[in-house]
Amino acid sequence: MAYPRQSALELSGFKMRQAGISKRVKKLTVSAIKEMMHLAQGIPGVISLAQGTPTFLTPHSVRFELGQELMNNPQIGKYAPFAGLPVLKSAIASKLKRQHGIKVNSDTEILVTVGAMEAVAAAILTVVDPKDEVLIFSPGFPSHIMQIELAEGRPIFIPLNEAAGWTLDLAAFKNKISARTKAVVICNPNNPTGSLLTEQDLRSIAVLAKKNGFWIITDEPYDFLVYDRKAHFSILQISEIRNQLIACYSFSKEYAMSGFRVGYIYAAADVVNQMLKVHDALALAAATPSQYAATLALTHGTREVSYFVKEFAKRRALICRRLDQLPDLFSYQTPAGTYYIFVKIIPPFEDYQFALDMLKEAKVAAVPGSAFGPTGKRHLRFCFAQTEDVINEAFNRIEKWWSNKKMSKSK
Numbered sequence: 268m269a270y271p272r273q274s275a276l277e278l279s280g281f282k283m284r285q286a287g288i289s290k291r292v293k294k295l296t297v298s299a300i301k302e303m304m305h306l307a308q309g310i311p312g313v314i315s316l317a318q319g320t321p322t323f324l325t326p327h328s329v330r331f332e333l334g335q336e337l338m339n340n341p342q343i344g345k346y347a348p349f350a351g352l353p354v355l356k357s358a359i360a361s362k363l364k365r366q367h368g369i370k371v372n373s374d375t376e377i378l379v380t381v382g383a384m385e386a387v388a389a390a391i392l393t394v395v396d397p398k399d400e401v402l403i404f405s406p407g408f409p410s411h412i413m414q415i416e417l418a419e420g421r422p423i424f425i426p427l428n429e430a431a432g433w434t435l436d437l438a439a440f441k442n443k444i445s446a447r448t449k450a451v452v453i454c455n456p457n458n459p460t461g462s463l464l465t466e467q468d469l470r471s472i473a474v475l476a477k478k479n480g481f482w483i484i485t486d487e488p489y490d491f492l493v494y495d496r497k498a499h500f501s502i503l504q505i506s507e508i509r510n511q512l513i514a515c516y517s518f519s520k521e522y523a524m525s526g527f528r529v530g531y532i533y534a535a536a537d538v539v540n541q542m543l544k545v546h547d548a549l550a551l552a553a554a555t556p557s558q559y560a561a562t563l564a565l566t567h568g569t570r571e572v573s574y575f576v577k578e579f580a581k582r583r584a585l586i587c588r589r590l591d592q593l594p595d596l597f598s599y600q601t602p603a604g605t606y607y608i609f610v611k612i613i614p615p616f617e618d619y620q621f622a623l624d625m626l627k628e629a630k631v632a633a634v635p636g637s638a639f640g641p642t643g644k645r646h647l648r649f650c651f652a653q654t655e656d657v658i659n660e661a662f663n664r665i666e667k668w669w670s671n672k673k674m675s676k677s678k
C-alpha cells in the first residue's frame with residue numbers, strides 16, 4: 268500500500284493521465300517540496316520558503332578553477348568512469364578520514380552518484396524487493412517514501428517524539444520491526460525537523476539491525492550543519508555495522524552546489540559492486556565537470572563552509588523570533604541542525620489547504636507537513652536558507668495575512 272498523501276498539483280487542477288501508465292508510477296506523488304516550488308513559480312512575487320536551496324554562491328575558488336579545467340582538460344566533455352573519477356574518490360576518502368576518523372578504500376568502497384538523491388534511490392533499489400518493509404521516520408524526507416514505493420517496498424513509519432524535540436522513541440522503533448523488515452532509512456540531522464539522532468540512538472539502531480539482519484541506509488546531506496557547538500555523530504563511525512550499511516552523502520548543501528548534482532555512497536566493496544548495476548541503469552555516471560567541481564570543493568571550499576554555518580545560525584535565530592510573534596498560529600521545536608523548521612499549525616486547519624491558501628493569499632510558499640508522513644499532519648516545513656531580508660518579508664506577509672484572516676472570521 269502506498270502512503271496515501273494528497274497532491275498539491277492535483278488539488279490545483281493539474282491533470283494526470285491514467286491510461287497506459289504503470290501501476291508503480293500511478294500510485295506515486297511528486298514530492299510536495301517540488302510541487303510547492305512548481306506552483307510558486309506560477310505566481311508572480313511569491314517568496315518561497317519551500318525548497319531547501321542555499322542562497323550562497325558556489326565557492327569562488329571552485330568556480331574559478333573549474334573554468335580553467337573546462338578550457339584545458341581534454342577529458343572534461345567525456346563520460347567519467349562509471350564509479351567516479353579516481354581523483355574525486357580519493358578526495359572523498361580523505362574527507363571521511365578527517366571528518367569521521369575512518370579509513371576507506373577509495374577504489375572499491377566509494378561510488379560517486381548524481382546527488383544523494385540517486386545514492387539513496389540506488390541503495391533502496393539494490394536491497395529492497397517488492398513487499399519488503401522499510402522503516403522510515405515520521406516526519407521524514409518525502410523522496411525517501413517515493414523511493415521505497417518505486418522499489419515496490421512498503422514504507423513503515425516510526426513516529427518521532429514531537430514533545431521531546433522530535434527525538435527517537437526506541438520503543439516505537441522496536442515495535443515496527445517485523446519478519447519483513449529489510450532496511451531502515453535514516454536522515455541525520457533530520458529533514459524536516461532538524462532533530463539529531465544521538466550516538467546512543469545510533470548504537471541502539473545498529474544493535475537492532477544486527478540482531479534482526481536489516482540494512483541501514485543513511486542519508487546525511489546536513490552532517491556539516493549542526494548548531495550550538497553540538498557534535499554530529501554518524502552511524503558510519505560504528506565499525507561493527509559497516510557491513511550492513513549504505514551511507515549516502517551530498518555536495519549540494521555543504522558546498523552550495525546543488526545544481527552540479529553530485530553525491531556519493533560509502534558501502535562495503537561487494538555491496539558497491541551490486542549497486543554499480545543500478546547506477547549504470549539509472550545514470551551511467553555523474554557529470555564529469557561536476558565531479559571536477561566536487562574535487563575542487565573538497566580541496567578549496569572548506570573556508571566557505573564555516574561561513575555558511577554561521578550565517579545559517581543567524582537565520583535560524585531570526586525565524587524562531589518571527590515564529591514567536593505568531594503564538595496563536597504556530598508552535599515549534601528549535602531545530603538542532605539543518606536549515607528547516609517544522610512548525611505545528613495551532614488552529615484546526617488541514618495542512619495542504621493551509622499551505623495552498625498561504626501561497627495564493629499571502630504569497631509565501633511552505634511545504635505541507637503530511638507530505639513528510641502521518642506525524643506531519645497539521646504541520647508546515649519552512650526552509651530558512653533564504654537571506655534575513657527574505658525571511659523577514661515572508662513573515663511580514665504571513666503576519667498581515669493571519670491578522671486579516673482573524674478579523675474576517677470575527678465579523
Ligand SMILES: Cc1ncc(COP(=O)(O)O)c(C=O)c1O
Pocket residue numbers: 319381382383384385408454458486488516517518519525528529530
Ligand atoms: C534528506 C535529503 N536527501 C537528499 C537530498 C537531495 O540531495 P542531492 O541534491 O545531493 O541529490 C535532499 C535535498 O533537499 C535532502 O534534504
